[in-house]
Amino acid sequence: MANDKTDFTFRIAGEAGQGITSAGLIFSKTAARLGFFVFDAIDYPSLIRGGHNVFSTRVSREKIYSLGQGVDFLVALNENAVKVHLKELSQGAVVVFNSDRISSKIVSKKAAFFGVPLISLAKAAGGQEVMMNNVALGITAFLLKADFAVLSSVIKDVFSGAKPEIIDLNIKAAKAGFDYAKNNFKEAKLLFNLSKIAPKKAGLKGAKLLLSGNDAICLGAVAAGCKFFSAYPMTPINSLISYFAVKAKDLNMVYYQPEDEIAGINSAIGASATGLRSMVATSGGGFSLMVEAFGMAGMVEVPLVVVEGQRPGPSSGMPTLSGQGDLGFILSASQDDFPRIVLAPGDPEECFWQTIEAFNLADKYQCPVVILVDKNLCENRESVPAFNEASVKIDHLTMSLADQKKDYKRYLLTKTGISPRPIVGRKGNTFLANSYEHDEKGFFSDDAKIRKDMMEKRMRKLKVLKKEMPKPLVFGSKETDIGLISWGSNKGAILQAQAILQERGIKTKFMHLNFLFPFPAKAVGEFLNSAKNILLVEQNISGQLVSLIRRETGFEIKNKLLKYDGRMILPEEIVERVKIT
Amino acid sequence: MSLKDKFQTGQKIIWCPGCGNTGIFQAIQKAFQELDLEPWQVFVAYGIGCHGHLANYLKTYGFQGIHGRALPLATGVKVANKNLAVLAVAGDGDQLGEGGNHLIHACRKNPDITCLIHNNQLYSLTVGQASPTSEKGLKTKTTPAGVVDPQLNPLALAIASGATFVARGFAGDIAHLTQIITKAIRHRGFALVDILQPCVTLNYLNTFSWFKERIYKLEETDYQPQDKSIAFKKALEWGSRIPIGVFYQEQRPTLEDNLLVGKKQPLAESSLKVNLKKLLSEFK
Numbered sequence: 001m002a003n004d005k006t007d008f009t010f011r012i013a014g015e016a017g018q019g020i021t022s023a024g025l026i027f028s029k030t031a032a033r034l035g036f037f038v039f040d041a042i043d044y045p046s047l048i049r050g051g052h053n054v055f056s057t058r059v060s061r062e063k064i065y066s067l068g069q070g071v072d073f074l075v076a077l078n079e080n081a082v083k084v085h086l087k088e089l090s091q092g093a094v095v096v097f098n099s100d101r102i103s104s105k106i107v108s109k110k111a112a113f114f115g116v117p118l119i120s121l122a123k124a125a126g127g128q129e130v131m132m133n134n135v136a137l138g139i140t141a142f143l144l145k146a147d148f149a150v151l152s153s154v155i156k157d158v159f160s161g162a163k164p165e166i167i168d169l170n171i172k173a174a175k176a177g178f179d180y181a182k183n184n185f186k187e188a189k190l191l192f193n194l195s196k197i198a199p200k201k202a203g204l205k206g207a208k209l210l211l212s213g214n215d216a217i218c219l220g221a222v223a224a225g226c227k228f229f230s231a232y233p234m235t236p237i238n239s240l241i242s243y244f245a246v247k248a249k250d251l252n253m254v255y256y257q258p259e260d261e262i263a264g265i266n267s268a269i270g271a272s273a274t275g276l277r278s279m280v281a282t283s284g285g286g287f288s289l290m291v292e293a294f295g296m297a298g299m300v301e302v303p304l305v306v307v308e309g310q311r312p313g314p315s316s317g318m319p320t321l322s323g324q325g326d327l328g329f330i331l332s333a334s335q336d337d338f339p340r341i342v343l344a345p346g347d348p349e350e351c352f353w354q355t356i357e358a359f360n361l362a363d364k365y366q367c368p369v370v371i372l373v374d375k376n377l378c379e380n381r382e383s384v385p386a387f388n389e390a391s392v393k394i395d396h397l398t399m400s401l402a403d404q405k406k407d408y409k410r411y412l413l414t415k416t417g418i419s420p421r422p423i424v425g426r427k428g429n430t431f432l433a434n435s436y437e438h439d440e441k442g443f444f445s446d447d448a449k450i451r452k453d454m455m456e457k458r459m460r461k462l463k464v465l466k467k468e469m470p471k472p473l474v475f476g477s478k479e480t481d482i483g484l485i486s487w488g489s490n491k492g493a494i495l496q497a498q499a500i501l502q503e504r505g506i507k508t509k510f511m512h513l514n515f516l517f518p519f520p521a522k523a524v525g526e527f528l529n530s531a532k533n534i535l536l537v538e539q540n541i542s543g544q545l546v547s548l549i550r551r552e553t554g555f556e557i558k559n560k561l562l563k564y565d566g567r568m569i570l571p572e573e574i575v576e577r578v579k580i581t
Numbered sequence: 582m583s584l585k586d587k588f589q590t591g592q593k594i595i596w597c598p599g600c601g602n603t604g605i606f607q608a609i610q611k612a613f614q615e616l617d618l619e620p621w622q623v624f625v626a627y628g629i630g631c632h633g634h635l636a637n638y639l640k641t642y643g644f645q646g647i648h649g650r651a652l653p654l655a656t657g658v659k660v661a662n663k664n665l666a667v668l669a670v671a672g673d674g675d676q677l678g679e680g681g682n683h684l685i686h687a688c689r690k691n692p693d694i695t696c697l698i699h700n701n702q703l704y705s706l707t708v709g710q711a712s713p714t715s716e717k718g719l720k721t722k723t724t725p726a727g728v729v730d731p732q733l734n735p736l737a738l739a740i741a742s743g744a745t746f747v748a749r750g751f752a753g754d755i756a757h758l759t760q761i762i763t764k765a766i767r768h769r770g771f772a773l774v775d776i777l778q779p780c781v782t783l784n785y786l787n788t789f790s791w792f793k794e795r796i797y798k799l800e801e802t803d804y805q806p807q808d809k810s811i812a813f814k815k816a817l818e819w820g821s822r823i824p825i826g827v828f829y830q831e832q833r834p835t836l837e838d839n840l841l842v843g844k845k846q847p848l849a850e851s852s853l854k855v856n857l858k859k860l861l862s863e864f865k
Contacts, residue, residue: 033865157863209864219860225853228661247860252851254660254840259686263653266646270626270657273644274665276849278657296647389857396853423849424642425662430620432636432643435629443592443637444645 005092005192007060009068012136013085014077014098016051019133022158023075024055025381026137029154031059032210032383034146035197039064039492041380041568043320052080061197063383065347065492066571072192073144074111075136077118082106092191096139098132114139114185121176131173138177143185146194148178161246209384213377213489216348216384217307218243220355221279222251223392226305228271228278230256230264235319236309236375237281261286265293265306272302273433275397275423277359281307284326285316287333294368295334300433301411301419301458303362303369305355310374312566321566322375324488324539328547330370331517337455339462341369342517346491349384350514351377360395365461366421372516374539376568377489397421409440413453417460466518473512474527480507482578483531485524485557487513487545490537490569497574508578513545521552528555535577537561539569584610588620592637601752601778601789605699606635608750608758609668613641615763616666624665626655628680630672631706631780632699649679652687655694656836662847663837666766667693673700674712677733681713684735687771688742692836695765695772698735699752701780702787709783719786736816739773740809740829746772747812747829751796752779753789757825764827770835777825792823799826806830 010031012023021042028040040057058068070090076082076097089095089111097106099115107113116139118132125131134155141151152171159167181188211219218240221229229244231237244255258264261282268278282290287308297304308330312323330342341361345351351373358369410431412419419440422431432442437454439445476498484494491512498508511527513520528534528549536557538545541564546557561577563569588610596602613623623641627633629648636645642665646654655669669687676684676698687696703721704710710723713733720727739747746768750758758776765772777796779789799806799815804826806812812829841848 029865209861211864215864219857219864222855222860223857225855227848227851227853228657230657249842251855252844252848254848256656256660256840258653259682262650263656263683263686266650266653267657267660269646270644270654271661271848272657273654274624274658274661274847274849276661277853278661292647293650300644387857387861392857394853424624424658425621425665425847425849427619427621430640430642432645434636434643434645435647436645442643443590444634 005072007058007062007064007068008072008192009056009058009070010073010140011054011056011071011085012075012077012133013052013054013081016053018053018077019130020053020055020077023133023137024057026151026154026158027140028057028381029158029210030141030146030151031057031194032208033150033154034194036060036194037062037064037383038210039067039380039382041067041376052084059194065495067568069570069572073140075140076102077132077136078102079106086110094143094190096136096143112188114143114188116177116180121180122173125169125172125176127169127173131170134170134173135177138174139181141174141194142178142181143188143190144192144194147196148175150196209386210381211348211384212239212379212381213345213348213351213373214239214379215243215381216351217355217371217373220352221305221359223352224356224359225277225394225396226279226359227253227276228256228268229253229280230258230268230278231281232258232261232264232286234283234286236311236378237283237307239379240281240307261289262293265290269293269297269300269302269304272304273300274425275421277303277363277396279305279307281309283309283311284313284329287326291333295336295338296435297368298334298338298340298458299435301366302433303366305358305362306368306370308370308372309378310372312564318566320375322539322568323564323566324374325541325544325564327372327487327516327540327544330372331548337459339365339367339458340517341365341367341465342372343369344372344488344514344516345377346488346512346514347377348382352387354514356392356394360393361465363396364418365465366418367461372488374489382492397423410442411438411440411454411457413440413457416464417457418464462518469515469518469520471523472515472520474509475512476509477507478509480509481532482506482508483527483534484508484510484537484574484578485513485527485534486510486537487516490539493569493571494537494574496571497578500571500575501578506578516548519548519552524549525553525555528553528557533559535559535561537569537574539563584614588613588640590638590640594638595634596631597782599781600631601701601780602631602635602699604752604755605697605758605776605778606638608755608762609639611755611759612762612766615759616766618666622666623668624655624658625668625670626651626658628671628675629706630675630699630704631701632670632672632675635670649675650683651676652680652683652694652696656687656692659692659694660837660840660848662849663693663841664847667695668766669694669696671696671698673698673702673714674704677713677735684738685742688739688744688773690836691743691745691770691833693769693771695762695774697762698773698775699778700735700775701778701784703780703784705780705783716786734816734819735773735775736828737813740813740816744773744829745770745831745833746827747816748773748827749775749777749825751777751792751825753792757798761827768830770833795821795823796825797822799824799828
């Protein structure tokens with residue numbers, strides 16, 4: 001039977017430097033523009049060239065939350081790619097392989113193999129060897145019955161920074177592939193396709209966006225009016241740097257490349273101290289260097305947004321893989337107590353809205369806010385509904401010191417603990433921001449009463465916030481004894497697992513914690529009380545959320561699915577555990 | 582308005598009697614007056630050390646940061662609001678030990694910041710450990726047998742790292758120091774001023790009188806501060822004679838010139854509105 005699979009996985013694999021990432025992006029965007037839901041991920045070793053690179057895109061006619069299992073359409077640019085992925089091929093899979101580099105000996109009955117001289121075709125079209133990725137995309141487009149005009153418009157947009165001749169050559173390479181397939185593979189019949197879905201039928205209303213967590217954080221920061229972004233290069237936040245380095249000028253903001261993470265966070269705090277909105281981004285190792293200044297932001301009461309993209313540690317760990325091992329670290333980083341806020345968005349859509357929320361919270365509570373994400377969320381892309389711009393609300397300070405009374409007090413003791421904060425540099429009174437303990441005017445003091453008052457004032461802000469913060473989201477059925485609880489990027493895999501279980505008649509409910517500190521203890525306690533069988537899911541070895549829940553609610557969660565091999569958590573792993581439970 | 586009314590907070594001064602910091606405090610205020618600056622037009626970032634107490638006494642926008650980090654803090658301030666006169670006030674252990682990397686890169690990047698190093702050649706706030714500029718042989722709490730490492734030379738380091746204004750002043754000569762600080766603030770770009778500031782309590786070797794016997798002013802010689810290699814050689818002079826004054830000066834675009842091309846308004850005052858629609862469409 002033809003065309004009976006509505007959900008399939010495309011994969012392109014080869015060596016680093018063979019254009020795997022850009023080909024993957026072009027494929028994903030093409031599928032998205034044709035009306036499909038997309039989820040994609042890149043897997044690469046920390047090598048600039050030569051290592052095995054894999055880009056996978058899951059395509060579906062229904063909303064999807066994670067990668068699927070198995071590969072339906074494999075593009076192999078080298079022989080290793082066939083060998084590595086052969087066992088993952090599903091029933092009815094297709095393999096397009098580079099016959100310029102791969103002997104036809106690899107052809108087997110495991111799949112329908114299509115040998116194509118990708119390099120020769122790229123060169124014949126006037127291009128260079130590296131353009132074989134576009135030839136492969138042309139072949140793919142024909143085999144999947146995709147509209148070539150859509151593919152070529154995507155190529156044009158993806159290479160929009162390049163010279164017109166280069167864009168033209170890339171499109172010509174893709175066309176060469178498309179025509180080659182038309183002439184040679186006309187009889188091919190696949191179990192799945194990319195025939196355009198009418199806009200009305202496309203599941204989400206309005207235009208969809210294809211975003212990674214990093215993309216969404218960039219857009220959220222822009223929407224929130226971030227003016228100063230400072231970041232030292234580090235996987236997995238590098239695409240934030242690339243985005244802002246290119247866009248900063250047009251966006252009337254600055255990307256500053258500091259000499260190290262310490263300079264990064266201190267410069268961002270300095271910028272924020274003048275009244276503008278600033279942000280830093282790093283991974284666990286870089287955040288380790290930032291820790292002292294992170295505490296300073298709390299003490300000096302300067303708003304600051306910190307993006308922490310986790311990867312497996314300790315130390316250098318596995319730089320290009322993913323994990324959730326930094327939660328405990330973030331919750332306790334820097335000496336003594338000070339107010340901090342920790343957000344953990346679960347998908348790109350939440351990344352966008354919670355980045356805006358992070359800036360608003362930082363401004364309102366005048367403290368550091370961490371957006372705790374991980375490599376998978378940072379780099380995987382998925383289809384996201386178009387954002388409603390009217391919902392973007394910015395609460396930014398507007399007060400000028402010129403309006404202030406003569407005895408302006410930067411650290412005025414108030415009921416909420418929040419003191420009036422000025423835009424610096426306008427005519428009027430001055431003040432001292434102080435990392436030492438200080439009095440209401442900011443002057444150093446080690447007086448016992450002042451110390452007590454100031455500690456309480458700063459910590460009081462969290463009490464106010466606790467009343468205002470959103471409740472955790474709960475997905476699934478109310479009438480069930482099976483409760484899943486997790487945080488951050490596991491959201492997608494868990495939602496997908498819930499759907500699979502539902503199909504098999506197993507009802508579950510899932511509490512997704514994307515606001516981790518202050519901790520929503522009451523809501524979590526109620527949830528844990530409402531289900532007999534609780535399964536906690538997170539990606540670290542010690543169960544850092546388990547500890548946090550114990551500390552905040554007294555609950556001891558015994559049943560845990562802890563994954564710490566650096567790989568993405570899969571819906572099937574969760575399904576398996578729930579069935580065992 | 583008197584200097585005291587204009588630039589002093591009135592907080593009680595806790596430096597030791599006779600401390601070199603008092604002279605620097607005077608010179609800074611006089612330089613502000615000379616430059617016609619109001620307190621709200623100036624932002625000073627401080628590190629941690631004896632110098633840092635100045636944060637409580639000098640009336641401007643101030644930020645007492647953490648040890649060694651005054652320069653990145655000041656850099657963020659300057660980029661955010663280029664209309665402010667921005668100073669980084671630091672110590673020798675603070676800027677040359679803990680914050681050494683920031684100094685090198687500030688010299689390279691050339692933000693329009695004046696960095697004053699209160700150089701007392703010791704960690705004095707922690708009562709007397711050797712600093713990167715401690716004199717060879719000096720007995721301190723960390724070097725009971727005397728310092729063995731060579732002194733770090735902040736002027737030579739700054740010149741080699743690309744600083745566009747490099748000078749040395751002496752806390753015991755307020756009039757001369759005022760002129761140096763005035764020139765440093767007026768200089769468009771990164772200005773490093775190494776200020777010899779004897780610690781009257783803990784440094785028994787490099788005292789006011791020790792310096793007074795050795796110091797001479799470059800302005801009183803035929804020295805010209807435009808040649809980098811001559812300046813580097815001059816910066817190495819230390820011993821029986823110690824030069825003070827401007828060692829090196831050149832003009833180069835600043836960090837803000839490069840980051841804020843074509844922007845008239847300070848970033849901190851610019852509109853938060855963006856065309857989100859256009860940005861979102863790039864992700865379709």
